[in-house]
Amino acid sequence: MPITGENLIGAAARRGGGETFRAVEAATGNSLEPAFAAATPADVDQACALAAEAFDTYRETSLEDRARFLEAVAEAILGIGDELIVRCMAESGLPRARLEGERGRTVGQLKMFAGVVRDGGFLEARVDPAQPERKPLPRPDLRLRQIAVGPVAVFGASNFPLAFSVAGGDTASALAAGCPVVAKAHPAHPGTSELVGRAVQAAVKQCGLPEGVFSLLMDAGISVGQALVADPRIAAVGFTGSRRGGVALMQAAAARPVPIPVYAEMSSINPVVLLPAALEARGRDIGRAFAGSLTLGSGQFCTNPGLILAVEGAGLDGFVEAASAALTEIQAATMLTPGIHKAYCAGVAALETNPAVTTLARGLAGGTHQGQAALFSTTADAFLADHTLAEEVFGAASLVVRCRDLATIKAVLERLEGQLTAALHLDEADHDAARALLPVLERRVGRILVNGFGTGVEVGHAMVHGGPYPATSDGRTTSVGSLAIHRFLRPVSYQDLPDALLPAALKDANPLKLWRRQDGKAVAPGA
Numbered sequence: 001m002p003i004t005g006e007n008l009i010g011a012a013a014r015r016g017g018g019e020t021f022r023a024v025e026a027a028t029g030n031s032l033e034p035a036f037a038a039a040t041p042a043d044v045d046q047a048c049a050l051a052a053e054a055f056d057t058y059r060e061t062s063l064e065d066r067a068r069f070l071e072a073v074a075e076a077i078l079g080i081g082d083e084l085i086v087r088c089m090a091e092s093g094l095p096r097a098r099l100e101g102e103r104g105r106t107v108g109q110l111k112m113f114a115g116v117v118r119d120g121g122f123l124e125a126r127v128d129p130a131q132p133e134r135k136p137l138p139r140p141d142l143r144l145r146q147i148a149v150g151p152v153a154v155f156g157a158s159n160f161p162l163a164f165s166v167a168g169g170d171t172a173s174a175l176a177a178g179c180p181v182v183a184k185a186h187p188a189h190p191g192t193s194e195l196v197g198r199a200v201q202a203a204v205k206q207c208g209l210p211e212g213v214f215s216l217l218m219d220a221g222i223s224v225g226q227a228l229v230a231d232p233r234i235a236a237v238g239f240t241g242s243r244r245g246g247v248a249l250m251q252a253a254a255a256r257p258v259p260i261p262v263y264a265e266m267s268s269i270n271p272v273v274l275l276p277a278a279l280e281a282r283g284r285d286i287g288r289a290f291a292g293s294l295t296l297g298s299g300q301f302c303t304n305p306g307l308i309l310a311v312e313g314a315g316l317d318g319f320v321e322a323a324s325a326a327l328t329e330i331q332a333a334t335m336l337t338p339g340i341h342k343a344y345c346a347g348v349a350a351l352e353t354n355p356a357v358t359t360l361a362r363g364l365a366g367g368t369h370q371g372q373a374a375l376f377s378t379t380a381d382a383f384l385a386d387h388t389l390a391e392e393v394f395g396a397a398s399l400v401v402r403c404r405d406l407a408t409i410k411a412v413l414e415r416l417e418g419q420l421t422a423a424l425h426l427d428e429a430d431h432d433a434a435r436a437l438l439p440v441l442e443r444r445v446g447r448i449l450v451n452g453f454g455t456g457v458e459v460g461h462a463m464v465h466g467g468p469y470p471a472t473s474d475g476r477t478t479s480v481g482s483l484a485i486h487r488f489l490r491p492v493s494y495q496d497l498p499d500a501l502l503p504a505a506l507k508d509a510n511p512l513k514l515w516r517r518q519d520g521k522a523v524a525p526g527a
């Protein structure tokens with residue numbers, strides 16, 4: 001499939017009239033062909049107009065048709081073949097195995113949402129039948145279902161060019177909910193974005209859906225994204241990226257005459273707490289495993305373990321020695337973009353020159369665009385006194401905070417901002433300590449895990465990839481897993497509508513065979 005550098009607006013592929021730019025080969029910094037052209041305000045307008053036009057038809061597609069469409073998107077992505085992986089490797093610098101795995105996750109995610117749609121449970125159908133004889137007042141017939149919110153703007157992430165990008169989790173969950181999507185390609189991987197965008201476009205056509213169900217816009221700056229969020233036809237936004245970018249979009253969305261929700265997944269340092277019995281029994285093993293998680297994908301995961309908390313002593317020393325030894329042998333790896341590499345180097349330099357911070361280990365030095373792993377340590381007092389030490393350094397850098405006792409660990413956790421994940425390394429003898437920390441962790445993070453690291457989010461029904469601000473803009477939800485569909489739904493109540501006018505989900509005969517709540521009780525179809 002040739003990459004043309006065009007915007008995909010509904011069924012059309014059209015060269016933008018804006019600034020031209022090229023993708024950059026992550027490993028070399030060289031430009032890649034072809035030239036892309038940014039969308040113009042007229043392109044944004046047309047993509048949004050088509051999305052709005054498609055909305056009422058698309059949101060009322062049958063559950064089976066919508067599920068088949070999601071499966072068709074998955075098949076079309078696989079149908080691109082190796083060309084997708086090769087282009088993505090060049091643009092992102094990520095290795096083949098990782099990208100093949102990420103493609104599997106992307107396709108699996110679309111198929112999972114197809115299952116969610118077929119099941120129909122997301123409609124949350126509820127029926128409170130009329131009680132005409134009720135005294136002192138009769139009760140009306142009340143029925144509720146969830147409907148799609150409207151067209152959604154999706155911003156592709158730089159660090160997951162497939163699973164969090166054009167047809168990633170935000171797009172899959174929005175399409176599953178019944179929302180058309182206008183995606184903004186990340187300029188770090190425009191060719192990958194176009195290939196995936198064309199696959200979605202082909203699936204829209206194959207399934208006979210209105211063309212406005214999907215559009216893809218290119219830009220190497222912020223004007224297209226700003227125009228998209230400001231467009232009155234856009235009803236919600238999905239974003240993964242920096243705190244600065246996410247907050248700017250939240251502000252733009254809040255400043256509209258009709259404000260809309262922005263679901264932004266932003267910064268996180270993902271505290272890892274090493275509890276005493278586990279440290280003593282296997283501190284060195286944990287240290288080696290930690291070095292692997294820290295350097296996965298050159299550390300470019302928002303779930304990267306950026307903060308280690310433990311009580312000082314021989315166990316922690318063993319952890320630090322093993323982690324440092326492992327890290328010093330780890331090759332530097334190409335980072336996603338020169339800008340991300342530069343930001344990483346600046347973050348590491350700030351830690352290296354902070355008088356309260358000791359450098360414990362550096363990985364092997366690498367080439368121009370390669371990130372060199374780094375491990376630092378400080379005391380709990382210094383950490384609590386300097387808020388810059390709690391800022392995310394995006395890449396393979398982490399900070400060990402030496403604490404006096406469990407109460408100090410708790411005090412540090414209390415001071416942290418919202419996080420995506422927290423990990424506890426524990427043995428049975430640590431259960432009381434863990435029990436004391438769990439209430440703090442529940443308040444601070446979206447996912448608590450034991451004897452592991454947060455990198456590598458499982459796509460499933462019980463996953464929360466979210467957390468209180470600034471991990472995300474809205475800690476009540478998730479950007480990964482089936483619950484993500486609820487970001488793009490809202491409830492509507494129908495009072496005393498004749499059966500003929502009710503949506504299928506709420507008709508007396510229950511033609512969709514849904515589990516429904518009748519007077520608050522779950523009722524099986526046919527019961």
Ligand SMILES: NC(=O)C1=CN([C@@H]2O[C@H](COP(=O)(O)OP(=O)(O)OC[C@H]3O[C@@H](n4cnc5c(N)ncnc54)[C@H](OP(=O)(O)O)[C@@H]3O)[C@@H](O)[C@H]2O)C=CC1
Binds near residue numbers: 158185226243344
């Ligand atoms: N926590 C996480 O999950 C991640 C964090 N990051 C952090 O973000 C830094 C930069 O990486 P990057 O991926 O480019 O993230 P950004 O947040 O800078 O960009 C993400 C997307 O949002 C757009 N965008 C950014 N700011 C605005 C704005 N004010 N208005 C409209 N659109 C905007 C960008 O457009 P354009 O690029 O065209 O300007 C891009 O398409 C990294 O160094 C890292 O610190 C990155 C990836 C994931």
Ligand SMILES: O=C(O)CCC(=O)C(=O)O
Binds near residue numbers: 164240300301454
């Ligand atoms: O760890 C993962 O699998 C996902 C991480 C993520 O969401 C991110 O880095 O943006």
